[in-house]
Amino acid sequence: MSESDTVGRPGGPGLAGAPRGGAAPDTAPEAPISSTPQGSGGNATEDTKVITRPGDKIFKALTVGSGGFVVLMIALIGIFLLIQAIPSLVDDNANFLFSRDWNADPGVFAFGVLDLLLVTVFSSAFALLIAMPVSLGIALFLTQYAPRRLSKPFAYLVDLLAAVPSIIYGLWGAYVLAPALSPISAWLNDTLGFLPIFAQGSSNLEIGQTIFTAGIVLAVMLLPIITAITREVFDRTPPMQIEGALALGATKWEVVRTTVLPFGRAGYISASMLGLGRALGETIAVMIILSATDKHFSWTLFDGGDTIASKIARAAQEFNDPRGAGAYIAAGLVLFVLTFVVNAFARSIIAGHKEYE
Amino acid sequence: MTAATDLDRPASMPAFQEISPGRRFKNQLATVLVGLAFLAALAPLVWLLVTVLVKGLKYVFSLDWWQKSLAGLTPRQFGGGVYHAIIGTLIEGLVCAVIAVPIAIMVAVYLVEYGKGSRLARAVTFTVDILSGVPSIVAALFVYALWVTTFGLPRSAFAVALALVLLMIPVVVRTTEELLKIVPDELREAAYALGVPKWKTIVKIVIPTALSGIVTGISLAIARVMGETAPVLVLVGYNPFINNDPFEGNMASLPLLMTNERLTTTAAGEARVWGAAVTLILIITVFNLLGSLISRLTSLKTK
Structure with a gap:
């Protein structure tokens, strides 16, 4: 091209x-x-x-203007969030970055983002841990294993997962998946409870409003995102390499291991990072699934709590004074920076790979 | 097709050696695992859709559901409908599209036709990438900071549409850019050779050639933003009445209705939540189908 x-x-x-x-x-x-x-x-x-011709000049100006507008937009998001957050941060009676308590009530006004940040990163990492191997398998299945004629409709089915609104994931996760998972989480808690990650947390295992449930739902939401890009990259494996491996007598799996995986590794990692960015910012599904709690996050999957995004969403209806809203905007700014870094990192991984284009 | 079967089956079986049991086992294990991974993706999809349909489908068959609002109903009362939320969802989605689509198409035109290789084009591509990763709650907070705190305007459906614009632009830019790229250069050159100005070439030749795909992309993008919950949660209040004015007052939408009625812990509340879930899925499906239908109707005749 x-x-x-x-x-x-x-x-x-x-x-x-x-x-x-x-x-x-x-x-x-x-x-x-x-x-x-x-x-x-x-x-x-x-x-x-x-x-x-004037038409050309005007049209070009319009397109350049639109391009500039989009660039400006990202800058504006950062700037506006910062401007709105600063007054509240100055008034903050706690250390914003290191305090683990969030209290944005006008009387107390001591809020710190650390606990929210930990839950956000922990739940997203858990989701990614599940989603990465599964989506690798799906991408391999769709590009290498599925019958050629079926691989398109199969891929469409996986893409359908991305079309489901996150609120419906949330409802399904909280009211259907969570009870279904409770025997599993009870078993994990019983047998592996000595590991901190499976220890008893702040949330009731019977109801299942835990990071465990939220992470699994997030993982399902990540599958189509990670799969879509990984699939594309795997599809571009040079046929010469595949044929060469076959000619050397490699089995199907050996072909995949020696040609497809090395070729697509960077794309796969980049796709996973994009998925991570998505998981970090997921709002409504997490808000519905997790039970709110006053306790600190204790590094177990069976905690409740709030991610940054779900905390903001929970409080959103009561944004009345700018000062209180500013506290949540400050948390939003942290989330923005976090996703910005993760996304930029994801893009930089594949930026150097000309063979993917 | 033929290439695939050739790859799968070598012309003659390798004569020199048997595949050792260990290798054969690994190969079969990998095949099974890969198949299981695919099933692991299908299981939640089927489970989720069946759940929603089983719990909600029975409520959407009444005509009232599509024609009435929930105005004046107590939490325990069955009946009423979600017309107010459907209209809200459509208004927010369409207002967003009206703003986002022209900008997004112009950005894509810039990237493909004007800015190739320039520094601004690289910056735009990077920003679009970042923008597509901005969480919807952050977009909502930004519009809140801009619209409500800075300008002092009330929360409204229009503010929601503005937040959705941020989420929609990158999606439409991506699809449009890909489609403009595959418009053959011969078409452009033919137009230039006839003395057609560049902008007219783009408007009359390049975009129409790619139009059917662009329309599909737009309608997919609308379907996507209509399911967003975070912006409506932050930027507009819920009300059970019909409100057609995006600038004034609270406006319901299907996601907002679900988050609100979820807290109504009665059988009627549950009915509203799952009924609205089915309705939302139906609307999203309709927009997806509409996209492919329009694209089929408007696609240029090919020989």
Whole structure:
């Protein structure tokens, strides 16, 4: 694609400019189009100036403006959140980054984001831990194992998971999955309870409003995201490599291990990071599933609690004074920075891989 | 097709050696695991859809459900409908699309037609990537900080639409960009050769060629933003009445109705929640189907 473009574009000014000698010095990319009729027929009339039609100028300005607008938008998000957060942060009676208690009531106004941050990262990491191997399997199944004719409809089914709104995941997770998981979590708690991660937490295991449930629901939501990109990358494995491995007598799995996986590794990791970004910011499903609690997060899957996003959503209806809202906006800013870093990191992983394009 | 079968089955069986049991076992184990992974994705999908349909489908068959609101009903009263929430969801989604689509298409045109390789284009691509990863709650907080705190305007459905714009732009830019890229350069060159200005080439040749795909992308994007809950939670209040004005007053939407009625712990409340879930899934399905239908109707005739 890019080759044909480079042939198409710079070729234009060259062809158009050549007959007129030095008549078209600094042609903007759109210049040759409007000047082509000039160059062929109007050499005598106007040979000193290249005419750019007003329509072209306006249209280009519009597109450049839209592009700039989008860039500006990201900057504005950061700036506005910061501006709104600063007054509340100044008033904060606790250390915002290291306090583990959140109290944005006007009387107390001592809030720290650390506990929310820990729950956010912990639940997302748990979700990623489940989702990564499963989506690797799905991507391999769709690209290498499934019958060619079925792989498209199968892929569509997986994509359907992404079309389900997160609130419906939340309802399903809280009212259907959580009770169904309670025997499993009770068993894990009984047999492996000596490990801190499976220890008794703040949430009732019978009801199952735990990080464990939330993490599994998040994992399901991540599957289509991670799979979609991983699948695309796996599909671009050079057939020569696959055929070479086959010719050497490799089994299907050995072909996958020696060609597909090394080729697609960077794409897979990048896709997983994008999924992580999504999990960190997931709001409503987590809010519905997790039970709110006053206790600190204690590094167990069977805790309740709140992620940054779910805390904001829980309080959203009571945003009345700007000062209180500012506390939540400060938490939102932390989330924004976190997802920004994760996403930028994910993009930077595949940025250097020309073979994926 | 043929390439695949050739890959799967070598022309002649390897004559030199048997595959050792260990390798064969690993190969079969991998095949089984990979198949199981796929089933692990299907299981929640089926489970979830069946749950929602079983719990909610029975409520959406009455005509009242589609024509009435929940105005004046007590938490225990069955009946009423979700018309107010459907209209709210549609208004928010469509207002968002009206704002987001022109911007997104212009951005995509810039990336493909004008900015190739320039520094701004790289910045735009990067921003679109980042924007597509911005959590919906952060977009909502941003609009809250801008619209409510800074401008002092009340919460409204329009503010919700603004937050949805942020979520919709990257989706539409992505699809449009991909589609514009595959418009053959010969079409552009033919237009230039006829003396058509560049902007007219884009508007009359390039975009129409890609239009059917763009429309599909837009309707998928609308379906996606209509299911977003975080922005409606932050930026507009719920009310059980019908409100058609996006600038004034509270407006219900299906996700907002669900989060509110979820706290109504009666049988009627449960009915409303799951009925609304079915309705939301139906609307999203309709928009998805609409996308492919429109694309089929508007696609350029190919020989």
